[in-house]
Amino acid sequence: MIDQYDPSLSIVGAGQPVILVPGMDGTGLLFYRQVPLLARSYRVITYALRDAAATMDVLVSDLARIIDAVAPTERRAIIVGESFGGALALSFALARPEQVSRLVILNSFPYFAPQRRLRLAAVGLGALPWGAMGLVRRLTAFRLHSPRTHRQEIDRFMELTARASRGGYINRLKLLMQYDVRHRLHELRAPTLFLAADRDHLVPSVAQARYMADRVPGSMLRVLEGHGHICLIAPDIDLEALLNESRGAA
Numbered sequence: 001m002i003d004q005y006d007p008s009l010s011i012v013g014a015g016q017p018v019i020l021v022p023g024m025d026g027t028g029l030l031f032y033r034q035v036p037l038l039a040r041s042y043r044v045i046t047y048a049l050r051d052a053a054a055t056m057d058v059l060v061s062d063l064a065r066i067i068d069a070v071a072p073t074e075r076r077a078i079i080v081g082e083s084f085g086g087a088l089a090l091s092f093a094l095a096r097p098e099q100v101s102r103l104v105i106l107n108s109f110p111y112f113a114p115q116r117r118l119r120l121a122a123v124g125l126g127a128l129p130w131g132a133m134g135l136v137r138r139l140t141a142f143r144l145h146s147p148r149t150h151r152q153e154i155d156r157f158m159e160l161t162a163r164a165s166r167g168g169y170i171n172r173l174k175l176l177m178q179y180d181v182r183h184r185l186h187e188l189r190a191p192t193l194f195l196a197a198d199r200d201h202l203v204p205s206v207a208q209a210r211y212m213a214d215r216v217p218g219s220m221l222r223v224l225e226g227h228g229h230i231c232l233i234a235p236d237i238d239l240e241a242l243l244n245e246s247r248g249a250a
Contacts, residue, residue, distance in 0.1 A: 007047040007066060013039030016101070017070055017077040018243075020046045021063065021085035021092075024172055025164040030082075030157065033233050037240045042078070045070050049088075051168035056175050060092045067099050080104040080239065082232065083203065084172050087112075090181050093190055100190040104243065107197055107205040107229050110212055111180040122173045130166050134158060143201040146227040146234040153233040185215035192219040193246045197227035205229070220246055 008028065012035050020035075022028045026049035038044045047066055053059045067077050076099045081089025086108020093100045112118060128136070137144075141154055194216075196209035206223055213221040222242065224231055231237050 005050045005062070007050075007062065009066065009070070010035075010046045011070060012036070012044045013042055015042045017067075017074065018042040018044050019063070019066065019070070019077045019079055020044065021079060021081040021089050022046075022049055023083035023085050024169060025161050026051060026084075026168045026172065027160065027164055029160040029163065030230075031232060032156070032160070033153070034237075034239045037238050038243075041240055041244065043070075045077070049168065049172070051165050052171055053175065056088065056091050056179055057095070059088050059175075060095050063088070063092050064096055064099060074101075075099060076101045078102040078104070078243070080106070081108060082106045083108055083229065084176065087176065087179055087181075090185075090188075091179070093188055093192075094181060094184050097189055102243075102247075103188070103190045103192040104195065104239075104246075105192065105209070105212070106195040107200055107203055107231070109203055109205075109208040110182045110185055112176045112203075115177060118173050118177050122170050125166060125170050125173070133166075134162055137161060144228055144230045146197070146199070146231045146237075148226065148236065149228075149230075149234045153235075157230065157233060185212055186217065188216045188219075191246075192216050193242070194219060194221045195224055195242065196221070197224045197229060197231050199227055200229040202229040222246070 018038055020031045028046040028048045031046050035044050071077055079089045079100050086105040093103050194209040194213050196205035198206055209221050213219045
């Protein structure tokens with residue numbers, strides 16, 4: 001049984017388990033467009049991150065418990081991590097390699113630089129009236145989303161991210177201040193696919209993905225052309241197709 005927090009588990013489809021690890025919002029809700037696509041071939045699991053984890057290791061342990069709960073026989077899964085979720089997925093693959101059958105890292109990094117951006121963001125979120133966060137997201141949408149993302153999808157993004165907590169955001173920013181796996185990338189052994197949007201204005205995703213792919217044995221890199229940081233709600237991104245394509249090329 002998963003204790004101490006509500007992971008809000010959702011399981012859709014049948015087949016090999018795929019666990020989608022959420023980004024900074026922590027809700028797991030932003031995978032809504034990808035879940036039915038992946039469920040054509042996989043058993044798809046989404047979940048919410050614990051908002052008050054003291055260390056990344058706590059989130060790693062939570063993910064291990066979720067794998068045991070949803071895949072009690074295999075006790076392993078394909079792990080897909082987006083942004084902050086990519087940092088968690090990398091940490092998990094290093095700590096629990098036996099539980100990772102494949103690894104997909106989207107718009108993420110082995111270390112976040114410059115660190116002062118994290119500190120400034122944490123201070124700013126602490127001071128910002130939380131009711132104004134929706135306006136901030138609306139004003140910065142042009143920097144976050146893919147140009148081809150439909151307006152109704154951005155509206156849904158706004159609705160879903162409104163459910164994220166201030167404390168969760170700030171806590172995850174603090175966890176990234178402690179996070180650095182650059183020196184351990186060569187230890188990763190699971191087949192790994194790095195996905196990077198070339199119009200990502202939040203993270204230098206392509207440069208980070210190339211850095212990681214150069215150090216992870218046997219990994220693959222796919223640049224998502226014309227896409228921004230929040231690309232999984234864009235009309236022409238299909239994780240199932242990308243997973244199947246990379247499996248065939250491996």
